[in-house]
Amino acid sequence: MNTRELGLPMPVASPRPAELPSAVTIWEVGPRDGLQNESEVVPPAVKLDFLTRLAEAGLTVVETTSFVHPKWVPQLADAAEVIDGLTPREGVRYPVLVPNERGLDRAIESGVRDVAIFAAATESFTRKNLNRSLDEQFGMFDPVVSRATAEGMDVRGYVSMVFGDPWEGAVPIEQVVSVGKRLLGMGCSQLSLGDTIGSATPGHVEAVIGAFVAEGVGVDRLAVHFHDTYGQALANTYAALRLGVSTVDSSAGGLGGCPYAKSATGNLATEDLVWMLDGLGIEHGVDLAALVDTSVWMAGQLGRPSPSAVVKALAG
Structure with a gap:
């Protein structure tokens, strides 16, 4: 049954606390970060339908x-096939991850205007994911960012393993800030701080963001990307919002993880995020009913129920 027929309940909106942003940009990662971890390959036609449905639900960054x-x-x-088959919706950005210069070449050939690079805050992860040391990763990313910005492209920098590493444990905050500042210095417009294994807690989030601010990085340059391994994703998001962060990564239906970190379970579900933002009176532009419909549809394509608590509650 279409969820619109169920008479969706809505959270009771309370007066927005003064320290919270009035609006949040939801950076939807489901089509990339969500589907990259699937055991079975999702057909391009399904991915294109997914992209269309997400844009129609009001997401402005997919x-x-x-x-x-x-x-x-x-x-x-099938990245090139998906990009070639995409019918962009006006006002929607469609970023693409590029791991190296060859990836950038393909992005330029496909007419992509927004790209992202994927760095890490720890030695162990950069060696396992990039086959490079922590310092050597910058030599790989520098020409990518330089060429992309010269082409007039926007470049986002992901920093993974910000709050913990499965091989190294706790990650020194000063090391995280150093990596992030180097990416911004290269020309990245924004940093997405990734809790790759989902081990962060609100106090830790506040400490990391506070350390960036103390080093002169404005919160407008920061985004957060939480995984819900320990059930902390929403609490961590709220902590970031209280400090002024206004871009939050999430994945429709809670899809995804990390293929290089087996302890990383699903991303923060976009529906769960939207429910919280609605309750806080924060603007986001997403039609929750349409989004739930989309995640129920995608769960059917994947042959399993969505892990999102809100999807389960509203469509169950």
């Missing part, structure tokens, strides 16, 4: 795919 070598992420081997 991370589409990654121009990564098929050997490493076979689920995204």
Whole structure:
């Protein structure tokens, strides 16, 4: 049954606390970060339908795919086909992850205007994910960012393992800030701070964001990307909002994880985020009913129920 027929309940909106942003940009990562971790390859036609449905639900940033070598992420081997088949919706950005210069070449050839690079805050993860040391990763990313910005493209920088690493444990905050500032210095317009294994807690989030601010990085340059491994994603998001962060990454239906960190379970579900934002009186532009419909549909395509608590409550 279409969820619109169920008479969706809505959260009771309370007066928005003064320290919270009046509006939040939701950076939807489901089509890329969500589907890259699937055991079965999702057909391009389904991905294109997914992209259309997400845009029609009101999401204004929909991370589409990654121009990564098929050997490493076979689920995204159809990146060029998906980009070629996409009918962009006016006012919607469709960023693409590019791991290296070859990925950037493919993005430029496909007419992409927004790209992202994927760095890490720890030695262990950069070696496992990029086959480079923590310092060597910057030599790989520098020409990508330089060329992309010269082409007039916007470049986002992801920093993974910000709040914990499965091989190293706790990550020194000063190390995270150093990595982030180097990416911004290269020309990245925004940093997405990733809780790759979902181990962060609100106090830790406040400490990391506070450290960036103390080093002169404005909260307008920061976004957050939480995984819900320990059920802390919404609490961590609220902590970031209280400090002025106004871009939050999430994945429709809670899809995704990280193919290089097996302890990383699903991303923060976009529906769960929207429910909280509605209750806080924060603008976001997303039609919750349409989004729930989309996640129920995608769950059917994948053959399993959505892990999102809000999807379960409203469509169950």
